[in-house]
Amino acid sequence: MSNTIESIFKSHLKPKKVYQGGKNPPASHGKKIYKLSSNENPLGQSPKATEALLKAAKNIAVYPDQTDIRLREALVKDFDGQLNVDQFICGNSGSEIIDMLLRAFINEGDEVIYSNPCFLPYAVFSRWYGAKQVDIPLLYPSYDLDIEGILNGITEKTKIIFLTSPNNPTGTYIPKSVLDDFFNRIPKNIVVVFDEVYRHFADAKDYISGLPYVKAGHNIVAINSFSKTYGLAGQRIGYCYATATIANYIRQIHKPFLLPITSIEAAIGALNDTSFVTKTVKTVQEGRNYLANEFAKLGIKYWPSQGNFFIVDPPLPEFEFTDMLMEKGIMVRPVSQFGAPGKVRITIGTQEANEALIKALKK
Incomplete structure (x- = not known):
């Protein structure tokens, strides 16, 4: 030994x-x-985010909110009440949400599927938990998603599939018809991590976010960030939404006092600045x-x-x-x-x- x-x-x-x-x-x-x-x-x-952050900075000697409840309530309003407060989870950036999901669902030896070119943390963070990484590359030269390849790559050990729309770094997206077909065929014991941090910029007629699929009860977790549209990259704040069943399960590993008070207030301020x-x-x-x-x-x-x-x-x-x-x-x-x-x-x-x-x- x-x-x-x-x-x-x-x-x-x-x-x-x-x-x-x-x-x-x-x-x-x-x-x-x-x-x-x-x-x-x-x-x-956002100027409103700056104003809220500076006001909050006067109280950084005090612990922040124990939970993310106030930010989740602001997100419910931002989503026009289409989801309830139990369906959101907030974290220190979209990247931390990815880490949290892997921690919640992956045991050593489980498999995750992603499609290069893609956001590198899908692979790097998966390795931290001993996952077997299955890369089903995007189809070149279009950089479209290889749906058949992904479905054929699923095994009994597959726990998470990463999909991104619009995709970083290619800028491509997954049309609604493709996603509809995918969710009709995927096994019910797999979590789809749907990275949509660039969704606000999409204007294709057949672009679709993860929201309708969550509302329909599919096993999808849609990841969002305040770094892009809201300009809060330096505050490291993000969130995801899912069915209440999945969200309440993930919440078991949500640490108390996780979000800095400045990030909470800046994010709420940004949501109010339409x-x-x-x-x-x-x-x-x-x-x-x-x-x-x-x-x-x-x-x-x-x-x-x-x-x-x-x-x-x-x-x-x-x-x-x-x-x-x-x-x-x-x-x-x-x-x-x-x-x-x-x-x-x-x-x-x-x-x-x-x-x-x-x-x-x-x-």
């Missing part, structure tokens, strides 16, 4: 690829830097149309997007391309790490930032 500390390390936690978020701009030395690499809100954050949400969505959708037209003029291959970003096939090797744009004050992100080798993701910014990007690309 080994007497080294490594002998008690869990085998599935040995060093492997880890998720690395987008970088912040370097010191610019007076040079204007446009950060189009992290899918952040182009307008910043004009900011409308302005954000308008800015993104107009910017999306502008960039798509400009990419086409320049002959840059891109994929139609329903998110606040594009994935492109650059005319240069990905890191050479991103380095050259960085020299011109534009930060974009290579996404080999997300399962899209050679591709680059570009966030939609303000019109000023978008025009600076196109100017840099022309040069």
